[in-house]
Amino acid sequence: MTHVLKIEDLHVSVGDKPILRGVNLTINHGETHALMGPNGSGKSTLGLAIMGHPGYEVTSGSITLDGKDVLEMGPDERARAGIFMAFQRPMAIPGVKMADFLRHATTNVRRPDRKEGEELIPMREFRKELREKMEHLRMDSEFARRYVNDGFSGGEMKRAEILQLAMLQPKFAVLDETDSGLDADAVRLASESIADIGHQKMGLLIITHHDKLLEHNPPEFTHVMLGGRLVETGGKELAVELHQHGYDRIRKAYPDAEALNQKLLAEDAEEALA
Amino acid sequence: MSTDAPAEPKSEIGEINKYNFRTETTGVFKAKKGINREIVNQISDIKGEPDWMREFRLRSLEIFESKPMPKWGGAIDIDFQDIYYYLKPTDHQGKTWDDVPQEIKDTFDKLGIPEAEKKFLAGVKAQFESEVVYGSLEEDLAKKGVIFTDTDTAVREHPELLREYFGKIIPPEDNKFAALNSAVWSGGSFIYIPKGVSIDFPLQAYFRINAESMGQFERTLILVDEGANVHYVEGCTAPMYSTESLHSAVVEVVVKRNARCRYTTIQNWANNIYNLVTKRAYAYGDATMEWVDGNLGSKLTMKYPAVHMKEPGARGEILSIAFSSAGQHQDAGAKLVHEAPNTTGQIISKSISKNGGRSSYRGLVAVHPGAHNSKNNVVCDALILDPESRSDTYPYIEISEQDVQIGHEASVSRIGEEQMFYLLSRGLSEQEASTMIVNGFIEPLVKELPMEYAIEMNRLIQLQMEGSVG
Numbered sequence: 001m002t003h004v005l006k007i008e009d010l011h012v013s014v015g016d017k018p019i020l021r022g023v024n025l026t027i028n029h030g031e032t033h034a035l036m037g038p039n040g041s042g043k044s045t046l047g048l049a050i051m052g053h054p055g056y057e058v059t060s061g062s063i064t065l066d067g068k069d070v071l072e073m074g075p076d077e078r079a080r081a082g083i084f085m086a087f088q089r090p091m092a093i094p095g096v097k098m099a100d101f102l103r104h105a106t107t108n109v110r111r112p113d114r115k116e117g118e119e120l121i122p123m124r125e126f127r128k129e130l131r132e133k134m135e136h137l138r139m140d141s142e143f144a145r146r147y148v149n150d151g152f153s154g155g156e157m158k159r160a161e162i163l164q165l166a167m168l169q170p171k172f173a174v175l176d177e178t179d180s181g182l183d184a185d186a187v188r189l190a191s192e193s194i195a196d197i198g199h200q201k202m203g204l205l206i207i208t209h210h211d212k213l214l215e216h217n218p219p220e221f222t223h224v225m226l227g228g229r230l231v232e233t234g235g236k237e238l239a240v241e242l243h244q245h246g247y248d249r250i251r252k253a254y255p256d257a258e259a260l261n262q263k264l265l266a267e268d269a270e271e272a273l274a
Numbered sequence: 275m276s277t278d279a280p281a282e283p284k285s286e287i288g289e290i291n292k293y294n295f296r297t298e299t300t301g302v303f304k305a306k307k308g309i310n311r312e313i314v315n316q317i318s319d320i321k322g323e324p325d326w327m328r329e330f331r332l333r334s335l336e337i338f339e340s341k342p343m344p345k346w347g348g349a350i351d352i353d354f355q356d357i358y359y360y361l362k363p364t365d366h367q368g369k370t371w372d373d374v375p376q377e378i379k380d381t382f383d384k385l386g387i388p389e390a391e392k393k394f395l396a397g398v399k400a401q402f403e404s405e406v407v408y409g410s411l412e413e414d415l416a417k418k419g420v421i422f423t424d425t426d427t428a429v430r431e432h433p434e435l436l437r438e439y440f441g442k443i444i445p446p447e448d449n450k451f452a453a454l455n456s457a458v459w460s461g462g463s464f465i466y467i468p469k470g471v472s473i474d475f476p477l478q479a480y481f482r483i484n485a486e487s488m489g490q491f492e493r494t495l496i497l498v499d500e501g502a503n504v505h506y507v508e509g510c511t512a513p514m515y516s517t518e519s520l521h522s523a524v525v526e527v528v529v530k531r532n533a534r535c536r537y538t539t540i541q542n543w544a545n546n547i548y549n550l551v552t553k554r555a556y557a558y559g560d561a562t563m564e565w566v567d568g569n570l571g572s573k574l575t576m577k578y579p580a581v582h583m584k585e586p587g588a589r590g591e592i593l594s595i596a597f598s599s600a601g602q603h604q605d606a607g608a609k610l611v612h613e614a615p616n617t618t619g620q621i622i623s624k625s626i627s628k629n630g631g632r633s634s635y636r637g638l639v640a641v642h643p644g645a646h647n648s649k650n651n652v653v654c655d656a657l658i659l660d661p662e663s664r665s666d667t668y669p670y671i672e673i674s675e676q677d678v679q680i681g682h683e684a685s686v687s688r689i690g691e692e693q694m695f696y697l698l699s700r701g702l703s704e705q706e707a708s709t710m711i712v713n714g715f716i717e718p719l720v721k722e723l724p725m726e727y728a729i730e731m732n733r734l735i736q737l738q739m740e741g742s743v744g
């Protein structure tokens with residue numbers, strides 16, 4: 001059976017501000033979907049709603065994984081069900097070593113029925129695997145002893161997210177600008193790593209503004225978000241077009257969505273001033 | 275006799291843990307409840323003490339009776355006449371665990387002491403109620419002149435050495451509870467580390483209260499001679515009873531020139547014990563004294579380990595971790611007194627409050643006239659886990675010298691929604707996530723501990739966190 005992540009008519013608000021206005025998207029296991037769209041169109045919001053961030057309220061619509069209601073699950077249950085998101089802005093957890101954090105996470109995701117207090121993956125086995133994956137990602141072994149995202153550079157944070165993707169082996173992963181804030185070499189390394197770990201092995205939803213990541217992970221589908229809606233869907237060539245020519249054609253073709261997008265951006269600017 | 279008597283009632287915070295069990299023992303002598311001259315004389319009689327000690331006790335009793343309760347700290351609601359002040363559990367102290375009465379040995383087995391002794395300790399004292407029931411010290415250390423005995427034995431066997439310092443660092447006049455301890459003290463450790471002797475592994479004492487309404491008043495004196503080095507560790511536990519009880523120790527430490535002493539406490543008393551302890555060290559030229567103080571248990575703890583830097587170059591460092599949960603108040607802190615030039619002091623305090631618990635940091639930094647070029651730095655961070663819980667900071671600073679560097683930072687934080695979501699999104703449960711954040715919060719202190727104690731500390735934090743994430 002191929003796994004399916006299905007999003008139907010999804011509406012999401014932050015506070016009482018509607019952000020997503022009816023998103024439909026079906027991702028089959030093994031497929032790669034590119035999610036593009038101008039700033040503030042709602043791309044991260046879609047990812048965070050899939051992951052279950054408590055600040056993003058689903059006001060209507062559904063998300064299912066193999067027919068099971070994902071909206072019923074807490075973020076931890078979603079992770080254990082095989083959903084993952086590499087965050088645009090990962091959080092620092094001072095004092096918690098990457099290795100300890102990853103050992104807990106990996107154990108829980110691999111053994112979704114584990115009860116609290118039960119044994120973790122044996123230390124030796126875990127260390128060996130972690131070391132191999134880190135070598136593969138060309139990460140310094142010292143990284144495992146550092147505190148989670150604490151004092152990491154932007155690039156280090158993104159690589160730490162990729163390492164988590166590699167360890168947790170989810171069924172579906174949202175990668176939110178995992179290639180931004182990196183220099184050209186690092187973008188190439190990240191793109192290759194993701195291709196290696198996830199391309200055709202998971203269902204991928206890749207949010208990106210650059211072309212490198214999609215060159216290494218050619219998408220079967222490209223979706224364009226504007227004003228909280230997926231206004232257009234195409235193949236790989238749509239991503240190429242947007243990379244080359246930007247969003248002018250899209251903005252003109254969907255004036256209502258464009259107006260909503262501008263309204264949200266204007267509100268953001270107002271809040272920033274207030 | 276059995277060691278498996280269930281310890282009902284269980285405490286509200288679900289302290290169904292390995293410390294909460296009672297041992298059925300008879301004991302060889304139990305003084306009547308209450309405190310008066312007769313009881314104090316009786317304790318002195320049983321111990322066959324010299325006159326000076328009996329007089330010291332009786333004078334201390336008068337001071338105790340004349341002193342008011344401390345005006346700071348937490349609410350102390352103790353009926354001093356409703357406590358047993360002396361309970362002798364056995365007739366003699368074991369030199370091997372087989373010499374210890376079976377049910378008491380079983381108690382310490384359950385607490386993992388003999389096992390720890392085999393693995394990584396240089397010496398052990400185990401106190402049960404009022405007396406030390408087991409003592410050991412590595413042979414080669416004894417040969418080098420190291421003394422590690424209980425304080426009662428030291429009164430008999432090392433009277434000159436003991437008398438020179440006993441009650442001199444913390445006189446009975448110091449505070450009401452120091453006076454109480456001075457009147458009824460029993461047990462505790464006496465340690466002497468000769469010049470230049472450095473002990474690689476810790477010496478450990480374990481204090482266990484077992485009986486209901488039992489007060490424990492151990493008295494510890496540690497003398498570290500010039501250039502010597504020791505790490506002393508104490509652990510404390512008791513089962514949970516429905517009535518309150520009292521632990522009131524006095525700990526005096528002298529660290530001579532170029533010597534170093536680290537004193538680590540992991541206090542996990544049951545949540546009905548008042549833990550009112552006075553701890554003070556004198557550090558001489560270029561000596562270093564470190565207090566590492568972990569307070570997780572008790573109903574109310576009032577404890578402010580102190581270092582007086584008496585001569586140039588002395589260093590005092592205090593690391594304090596306090597965790598308070600439902601019904602608990604940790605009024606913990608530190609005192610650093612710079613009495614000489616070029617002295618350095620540092621206090622790092624981390625407190626966690628949860629389920630309506632209250633943690634306070636109470637600290638004093640004093641620089642005496644003439645203690646020029648002294649440096650002092652205080653960092654206190656509080657983590658509050660829910661709106662019912664509370665944290666306060668009471669920093670007192672008394673500076674009588676111009677040429678000093680003083681720093682003070684304080685922060686109060688709560689677990690952020692974003693941090694929590696990040697960990698949950700990786701498959702951790704809410705409880706695992708908050709435990710991990712708390713352990714991360716105290717990590718800068720825990721990493722200073724030897725590995726065995728670091729593991730113990732993380733485990734205790736986990737116990738405190740369990741069963742209560744709402």
Ligand SMILES: Nc1ncnc2c1ncn2[C@@H]1O[C@H](COP(=O)(O)OP(=O)(O)O)[C@@H](O)[C@H]1O
Pocket residue numbers: 014019037038039040041042043044045046055264265268
């Ligand atoms: N936590 C939040 N609080 C307030 N507004 C938010 C929050 N998250 C997203 N938004 C708003 O939702 C809109 C879409 O944001 P986002 O999903 O981050 O866009 P994108 O990722 O496409 O740039 C923006 O107007 C943004 O300000």
Ligand SMILES: [Mg+2]
Pocket residue numbers: 043044045088176
């Ligand atoms: Mg975004």
